[in-house]
Amino acid sequence: MSRLSIRNVGKTFPGVQGGQPTQALQPVSLDVADNDFITVLGPSGCGKSTLLRLVAGLETPSTGDILLDGEPVTGPGADRGVVFQSYTLFPWLNVRQNICFGLREKGMPAKQQREISDRFIAQVGLRGFEAHFPKQLSGGMQQRVAIARALANDPKILLLDEPFGALDNQTRVLMQELLLGIWEQAQKTVLFVTHDIDEAIFMASRVVVFTARPGRIKTEVATDFPHPRPYTIKTSPEFMAIKARLTEEIRAEAIAADH
Template identity: 50%
Template sequence: MTNGGATGRIEINDLGIAFSRNGWTVEAVRRFTLMTTPGEFVALLGPSGCGKTTLLNAVAGFVTPTAGQVVVDGEVVAAPGADRGMVFQHHSLFPWKTVIGNVEFGLKMRGVSKVERTAQARDYLNLVGLAGFERAYPGELSGGMQQRVGIARVLVNRPRVMLMDEPFGALDAQTRLTMQELLLGVWREVRTTIIFVTHDIDEALFLSDRVAVMTARPGQIRDLVTVKLERPRAAAVIATPEFMALKARVLVQVREESAQALSGPRP
C-alpha cells in the first residue's frame, strides 16, 4: 500500500478566493502559496473563519478560486475528483449504506467488480481497525468509528492527497488522541500526502511535517513551521522540550490572529 513517493505534489500558487453575496464581497483567502512534497503531512492551522476550510475546498475542487490556481501532480484542479478525497468534520457518511458499502463507494464509481471492491474495502477497514463492522450502518457507530470509515473510504481510492477538514474536531479529547495516533499509523502504511485543517495547536504539531500558521481573514501564511520531531511519534512527544518550544512559537501567533479575527478583517 505504499505510495512510492511518486504522486501527491500539491502546488497552491498565489491563490485568492472571494465570495460575493448580496453585493457584499468577502475575501476568504489572499495570495496564498504553498508547495507540498509527495507523501508529506501538512497542517493548516488558524483561528476559526480564517479561510482554511475554504482553501481546502479549493484543493478539493468544491470552490473555484478567483485568483491563482491549485496544481496537483501537474494538473490544474478544475472539479472534484477521487484523487483528492475529503474527510469531513462529521456526518458525511452515506447513512443508507453499510460501512463496507460506504468504503466501496469510490471503487464502485470506477466500475471495479463487486468481488474485487469488497476485498479491497475489507483491507482498508482492517487498516483503520474496523474489521467486523462491515454490515453496520453509520448511525450505529460512535463518532470516532464513523471518522475511521470516512478515512478508509477516501484511502481505498489511492488518492494523490487526502484532505482532512477538522476531522477530529467533534470528538472527545480521549478519542481524538486515539484517532491522531491511528491516523499516523495508517499514514505510515499508505504514505499519501495529507493536508489537515485544524485550530488545535497540539494536534497540528503532533501530526505534521510542516504547519502553516494562517492569518485572520483573508487567510495568508503567517509562518511555516517545520516539525522535526522523530517519527513514529507517540502521545508522550507533546511533553518534550522540542515540542514545547514549537508550541510556544505557534501559540503567540495564533493568539494574535484570533484577536485580529475578532477586530475585523485587515484592509
C-alpha cells in the same frame, strides 16, 4: 516537482443581496511535496477550510492556480480524497458499502472491492462492524469509516477538514494516532486543516500558520520529530517549545480578528 502546487490562490465570495463581497483568502502560495503531511493552523474563519475546498475542487479560486501533479484542478475528482468534520457517510449503506462506494463507481469487480475494503476495515480497526449502518456507530467509528472510504480510492492526496473536531478529547487523540500510523505505512500526501495546536504539531511534518481573515500564510514551522511518533512526544521540551511559539502566533491573530 511538487505533488500539490498552490500559486497565488485567493477567494472572494460575492455579497449577499448586493452587499459587500467577502475576501475569505488573500493570495496564498504553497507547495506540498509527495508524501508530505502539512497541517494548516489558524483562528476560526481565517480561510483554512476555504483553501481546502479550493484544492478539493468544491470552490473555484478568484485568483491563481492549483496544480496536482502538474495538472490544473478544475473540479472534484477521485484523485483527491476528502474527509470533513461531519461524517458525510451514506446512512442507507453499511460500513463495507460506504467504503466500497468509490470503487463501485469506478466499476471495479466485486472480489477486488472486497479485498480492498477488507484491508482498510482492518487498518482502521472496524473488523466485525462491516454490516453496521452509520447510525449504529459512535462518532469516532463513523470517522474511521470516512477515512477508510477516502483511502480505499487510492487518491493522490488526502484532504482533511478538522476531521476530529466533533469528537471527545480522548477519541480525538486516539484518532490522531490511528491516522498518523496509517500515513506512516501508506505514505500518502496529506493536507490537514485544524485549529488545535497540539494536533497540528503532532500530525505534521510542517505546520502552516494562517493570519486572521482574510487569510494568508503568516509562517511555516517544521516539526522534525522522528517516526513512528509516539503520543508521549507531546510532553517533550522540543514539542512544548513549538507549541509556545505557535500559541503566540495564533493568539496575536485571534486578537487582530477581534479588532
